[in-house]
Amino acid sequence: MSDTANPYAAQAHARAQAGTRAQAMPTVPATDAVDLPQGVAPADVVWDETLAPGGYASRQIARGTRLRLTDLAGDASPSLLLFNAERPVERLNIADTLKVQWNGYLGQGRLLLSDMGRVLASLVEDTAGTHDAFCGASNQASNARKYGDGFNHGAHPNARDRFSLGVAKFGLGRKDIHPCLNLFKEVRVAQGGETVIDVGPYPPGRFVTLRAEMDLIVVLANCPHVLDPRAEYAVTPLRATAWRGPVTPEADPIRNATPEGLRAFLNVEDYYRR
Amino acid sequence: MTVSAPPLGTVVHDEVVPARAPWMHTVRAGQTLRIVDLEGNQAVDFLAYSAADDAERYSAQDTIAAQGNVFLREGSVLLSNEGAPMMTVTATAVAYHDTIGGACSCESNTLRYGHHTKAQHACVENFLVANAQQGRGKRDMVSNVNWFMNVPVEADGALGIVDGISAPGLYVDLRAEMDVVVVVSNCPQINNPCNGFNPTPVRMIVAE
Numbered sequence: 001m002s003d004t005a006n007p008y009a010a011q012a013h014a015r016a017q018a019g020t021r022a023q024a025m026p027t028v029p030a031t032d033a034v035d036l037p038q039g040v041a042p043a044d045v046v047w048d049e050t051l052a053p054g055g056y057a058s059r060q061i062a063r064g065t066r067l068r069l070t071d072l073a074g075d076a077s078p079s080l081l082l083f084n085a086e087r088p089v090e091r092l093n094i095a096d097t098l099k100v101q102w103n104g105y106l107g108q109g110r111l112l113l114s115d116m117g118r119v120l121a122s123l124v125e126d127t128a129g130t131h132d133a134f135c136g137a138s139n140q141a142s143n144a145r146k147y148g149d150g151f152n153h154g155a156h157p158n159a160r161d162r163f164s165l166g167v168a169k170f171g172l173g174r175k176d177i178h179p180c181l182n183l184f185k186e187v188r189v190a191q192g193g194e195t196v197i198d199v200g201p202y203p204p205g206r207f208v209t210l211r212a213e214m215d216l217i218v219v220l221a222n223c224p225h226v227l228d229p230r231a232e233y234a235v236t237p238l239r240a241t242a243w244r245g246p247v248t249p250e251a252d253p254i255r256n257a258t259p260e261g262l263r264a265f266l267n268v269e270d271y272y273r274r
Numbered sequence: 275m276t277v278s279a280p281p282l283g284t285v286v287h288d289e290v291v292p293a294r295a296p297w298m299h300t301v302r303a304g305q306t307l308r309i310v311d312l313e314g315n316q317a318v319d320f321l322a323y324s325a326a327d328d329a330e331r332y333s334a335q336d337t338i339a340a341q342g343n344v345f346l347r348e349g350s351v352l353l354s355n356e357g358a359p360m361m362t363v364t365a366t367a368v369a370y371h372d373t374i375g376g377a378c379s380c381e382s383n384t385l386r387y388g389h390h391t392k393a394q395h396a397c398v399e400n401f402l403v404a405n406a407q408q409g410r411g412k413r414d415m416v417s418n419v420n421w422f423m424n425v426p427v428e429a430d431g432a433l434g435i436v437d438g439i440s441a442p443g444l445y446v447d448l449r450a451e452m453d454v455v456v457v458v459s460n461c462p463q464i465n466n467p468c469n470g471f472n473p474t475p476v477r478m479i480v481a482e
Binding site: 105113 | 344418
């Protein structure tokens with residue numbers, strides 16, 4: 001008789017799998033997370049999860065939460081969507097994010113702005129400084145050209161279809177997949193407008209820490225950058241760790257860094273005046 | 275009226291869009307849409323949706339990634355969010371056009387200029403009004419094209435809307451590669467040089 005020939009045996013077989021460790025998995029409860037950033041108490045951790053190469057995750061985090069994304073092995077390539085969790089029709093607006101801050105390169109101290117004139121998140125720490133707000137997500141067609149296929153059920157998932165699954169978990173659909181931000185892979189613009197990419201690989205352990213300035217839905221897709229020149233599906237795991245933190249105070253230096261940014265914070269504070 | 279523009283075929287639609295107004299029109303595969311900047315330096319904010327499935331729509335990021343350049347020029351192919359060709363820039367009398375600056379909105383105007391501009395008409399309002407006629411809404415707003423608008427990017431990443439490089443009568447021709455619903459805001463912005471601080475009409479000609 002096999003191990004799974006009747007419900008009793010199948011139950012025992014299923015239960016025997018508990019406790020297995022995989023490279024890509026959430027820490028549950030999150031307070032069991034280890035290797036936390038200095039000064040973070042385990043009791044304050046609200047989310048800890050490692051995304052596989054090609055993996056995705058979507059999660060709601062509260063205003064004030066810090067979210068650290070760590071490139072564990074030097075070749076993580078997360079694409080990021082952000083929504084106002086309370087009213088997801090408000091979402092990250094890449095064009096406004098760049099235009100309002102008069103700059104196309106995001107890094108420490110920069111803001112991620114919504115389409116409603118508010119700041120969704122601040123980049124409070126960034127040890128990478130190599131990001132891309134121009135080139136967006138890979139899709140089925142682009143991955144099929146490079147890797148033979150791009151299916152969610154295959155070996156080479158594309159970022160757009162990963163986003164489709166991530167947003168679906170919150171009742172959102174294809175129309176909600178907005179222009180995204182690519183972290184850790186650098187795209188610069190040359191004088192003729194040419195996009196110049198640097199995919200690394202980089203030293204392991206680089207990270208960015210986002211501070212949620214509103215209640216957010218965060219969607220991550222850890223797929224090779226759409227312009228990654230390598231023939232192989234090159235991407236390594238990403239760790240997402242989030243912990244509770246205070247709402248940004250009036251004296252915060254990032255809040256007050258620019259007149260445009262300050263007005264984005266004032267609009268957030270006005271939104272939560274209820 | 276147009277400056278040494280290539281000849282168009284049979285004109286099937288010809289309309290002047292007033293200053294500050296929205297415009298929506300279905301352009302069939304194979305037809306060409308010519309947009310004429312009648313008085314010069316008038317930003318034409320532009321979105322396109324697949325007529326067959328409007329969840330497939332113009333994607334600035336896919337277009338930039340595929341052509342390896344942030345500017346739209348003659349030969350640029352406007353790609354959808356699924357990577358499909360939607361329209362091709364077959365001719366233009368302006369060297370390059372913008373697709374990173376996005377549309378002005380009442381809300382972003384409060385950041386860029388101050389809360390005194392919140393009540394001013396803006397491109398997102400035009401896009402919402404036009405799209406609402408076909409059941410689309412705010413979640414259908416994505417990064418758009420700005421024909422005739424000039425957004426240079428400096429070596430340190432500095433970017434911004436600066437004085438235009440268009441002139442009266444200059445044009446851009448777009449050949450539809452699929453049936454597309456084109457939605458336009460003839461930009462009403464008066465706080466930056468995208469319209470020379472003076473919004474003016476543009477002309478839309480569809481030929482086949």
